[in-house]
Amino acid sequence: MMSPGSGISLDPWFDNYADRAAGLSASEVRALFAVASRPEVVSLAGGMPFVAALPFDKVRSSVDSVLATQGAAALQYGSGQGLPRLREKIRDVMAEEGIRAGVDDIVVTTGSQQGLDLVAKLFINPGDAIIAESPSYVGAMGVFRSYQARVEHVEMDDHGMIPEALRERIEQLRDAQVPVKFLYLIPNFQNPAGVTLSASRRVEILDIAQDNGILIVEDNPYGLLWFDSPPPQALRSVDDGGVIYLGSFSKTFAPGLRVGWVVAPHGIREKLVLASEAAILSPSSFAQMVLAEYFESHDWKAQIDIFRGVYRERRDAMTNALSSYLPDIAHTNPAGGFYLWLTLPEGLDSKDMLPRAITELVAYTPGTAFFANGQGQRHLRLAFCYPEPDFITEGIRRLARVITEERELVDTFGPASSETPVAANLESPPPEVS
């Protein structure tokens, strides 16, 4: 974050910003990632979907058809809530996860990130608490912070957020008279931890939320990208009055069109449409029509199956390489999605280690990115979505070398920091450094 001193000297408008601008800070590892985008670096950092697996001929025919038959409408402003024809297809996509929603319940957004932004804008007063998993999605916490929320992490383990820990946190916040505006969850193949909330805990957490009058925001970009069997049913499929659901085409189609959606209870949905109109007038007609055409004309379910195969193979490449090169390092075993969460041996710090990793031509995301409270030094996120399997294997080989070297340094000179691991239940305690 920019220090106030440097800001004052460099930016003549520094004193004019709103209070919330203090929550806008560049990622500390941003500069490093610029280096990590060089082709010789195996990046296990970014969450880019492997769009090359899309049927480009079908994408082109969808675009051609839109321009040939509805060009003027595609280039015009549309409705703030989004194209009804696309909302019909969104209903079909959600039905795959057991969600029943009316076309009127859906608001199309500029990626589900805009959905998060609108929900945050609609609910968060400065100082309000948002409860999130520990760790949680960096982009969500960035939005919450930009509206001056405090993010309260609740512990998770291999079965997702721990209900008892949630209950305790709600009580603590109530005692401290901090309003809790919503519970933000990524129940399926969570970003960054790669774990899935169990069926029984879904029921329990819904009950806790209902008992305490707390809204749930269910962010589900990865739900259809399961590898062996579908995850438990969506929270929104059980409770349509207390859950705001965020969906995305970024992972089942592609992120480049920036189309996602929100499903919300009636009163909230009305306000979301007004908030979206204030923010962008209307989502892109062109992008919506291309998606509607593609989902109407092509076997999108078979395409999602192709994506599942692609990502399953990459998950396998990563877990196999971890078994081979880092057999005593604890990590989660994702059954879908894009990410795996790794716990470093005691004394190692994932942020401190990153420059060395990039020198060794492998990149990852340090765990601190996924905590609002500075924790996560012992953790890192590995993304298996984008590189080909061979590159993943090579990337893990390089990472193993980096970790081994860091261990030797720690053995020789002692740990750089004394942080104890957070999210302690997320995996069995890492083995001691040998």
Next chain:
Amino acid sequence: MMSPGSGISLDPWFDNYADRAAGLSASEVRALFAVASRPEVVSLAGGMPFVAALPFDKVRSSVDSVLATQGAAALQYGSGQGLPRLREKIRDVMAEEGIRAGVDDIVVTTGSQQGLDLVAKLFINPGDAIIAESPSYVGAMGVFRSYQARVEHVEMDDHGMIPEALRERIEQLRDAQVPVKFLYLIPNFQNPAGVTLSASRRVEILDIAQDNGILIVEDNPYGLLWFDSPPPQALRSVDDGGVIYLGSFSKTFAPGLRVGWVVAPHGIREKLVLASEAAILSPSSFAQMVLAEYFESHDWKAQIDIFRGVYRERRDAMTNALSSYLPDIAHTNPAGGFYLWLTLPEGLDSKDMLPRAITELVAYTPGTAFFANGQGQRHLRLAFCYPEPDFITEGIRRLARVITEERELVDTFGPASSETPVAANLESPPPEVS
């Protein structure tokens, strides 16, 4: 606006919204506009560009080229600041208006509306003042309200905002200790008034802003759509340290791709990129590449010339019809853009008159939409951008009938309201009802 009573009974989450949600209200005439979209109604209400004038074959060849040669990149996430290749073309477009900016100074947004939203989010604390023209763009005031700003209108006349009135307003606000965060201006072919800020006033207003340390937000979607001669140079072309400039492809190309941009001084620009990443991660790669391809491969200046001809013909149709059918009604004479501002005879109310107008199969936007303070009843905005000239003529003929009938009613029963006209200098006082 929803009354708190009805909200409580209908929306169980009513008490959970952030304070700023109170600023999100549906337009009072929204329901009427749904009726007005029926094909038999001549709509002079909406500001839809006439995209049918675009060369669709060239749009298609641009899209084909992007998908054939850069499909995977077009479908992927991009940078938060926007594609450098498109920012190069944006520089060329702005050079047409005398603006010199570096590629690094530009932030690509989801339409210029998102630029407005980001600027508002970055600067506005609840209770801050934004100074705007009187009247001003409804969509801007909606954004400012959504961040709990108070909008302070400053009088304009046929040459734009009156500098002396601006000076006075700034002093009043200083005396009242209300922070002024920026001065929001649409200097060219203003929405809704259709007037252009004169060259000498541009200099004077820049001086006033500089003397008072007030940032200017220059919103310029229509600047290139002049009919006879270009407007005076952009404020940003004179002052690059105190002006945030908002540009848009919606009027020179098409709104359906939702691409606009912001040019801002360095420190502000850095924060805008972070705010945009929080809100949408990145603008659509696909839309940006299609625009870059189109602006690189085709004679976009000739196309803007075609648009000028289209809108000039429609402006002429409207002003000629007004001379024929409503010779004693005062209105502005726009030299470019989309809109004309009309002042009704004393005793008439544009909002009250709208249902009757729609019954007579013509629609317009009541003046109240363009004031934050409830004024504007004696005014209405007429858009000449979308209907063909013959329809515009017919629409004005119908409007004349409605106004004549309303006048007769007022003569018989007296005025429905006693409001005196606002923006009194905007045109010569309307003649008395005969």
